[in-house]
Amino acid sequence: TDTLGHAWALDWMERARAAVSAERIALIDLDRAIGDGDHGENMDRGFTAVTAKLATQAPGSPGEVLKTAATTLMSTVGGAAGPLYGTAFLRASKAAGDAVDGDGVVALLDAAVEGIQARGKAEPGEKTMVDAWVPAARAAREAAADGPVAALRAAAEAAATGAAETEPMVATKGRASYLGQRSAGHRDPGAQSTALLLQAAAEAAEA
Ligand code: ADP
Ligand code: MG
Ligand code: MG
Numbered sequence: 001t002d003t004l005g006h007a008w009a010l011d012w013m014e015r016a017r018a019a020v021s022a023e024r025i026a027l028i029d030l031d032r033a034i035g036d037g038d039h040g041e042n043m044d045r046g047f048t049a050v051t052a053k054l055a056t057q058a059p060g061s062p063g064e065v066l067k068t069a070a071t072t073l074m075s076t077v078g079g080a081a082g083p084l085y086g087t088a089f090l091r092a093s094k095a096a097g098d099a100v101d102g103d104g105v106v107a108l109l110d111a112a113v114e115g116i117q118a119r120g121k122a123e124p125g126e127k128t129m130v131d132a133w134v135p136a137a138r139a140a141r142e143a144a145a146d147g148p149v150a151a152l153r154a155a156a157e158a159a160a161t162g163a164a165e166t167e168p169m170v171a172t173k174g175r176a177s178y179l180g181q182r183s184a185g186h187r188d189p190g191a192q193s194t195a196l197l198l199q200a201a202a203e204a205a206e207a
Helices: 006-022 024-034 039-054 064-078 079-095 103-118 130-146 148-164 175-181 191-207
Strands: none
Touching: 006 024, 006 039, 006 064, 006 191, 024 175, 024 191, 039 064, 039 079, 039 191, 064 079, 079 103, 079 130, 079 148, 103 130, 103 148, 130 148, 130 191, 148 191
């Protein structure tokens, strides 16, 4: 596949909904360990709303799909993650436009990272979703010449590794930072949900 269109983006959102729903308890458990235990609920509510909203529309481009996702996540997820994911998808929607090739995947992920960092001010190593998104964007860049499917597969794998690598980190941003050293030894819930979302994006591209 040389480019991904609106069908990919719709399938991505459906797979994201299914993944977040299946992992709802696991995300709750992660957030219970170093936060307030609502991340699984927040994400499940958000992506259920996204697919419900998309079912009432006939979006003709990936940009339109991701824009609906952004505004819906912004108004339904709440907490820290709602505005962060909302901004990520809004920036990604502008980068995605009408079709996404290998470089388009890089542009989409770079835009998402920029949005998350503009809003949350976290750098890599602070034990947040940034630790999944930043390596994902880097991996996509390295694979971009092989096309969008390869770029998304590389991004998904890097995000999963990045999420796992948050386990020993001490949180210095977000609610987990209140725990200081006691945040070490637990995976960051937002990094884990990011890995789920990018895995869904890759699976939709491979389907
Ligand atoms: P809340 O902490 O308000 O309950 P959630 O539980 O939905 O919100 O989301 C928590 C996740 O948000 C964290 O695991 C982390 O990945 C992410 N997060 C929190 N603050 C920031 C930040 N400043 N920058 C990036 N990500 C952040
Ligand atoms: Mg929480
Ligand atoms: Mg909360």
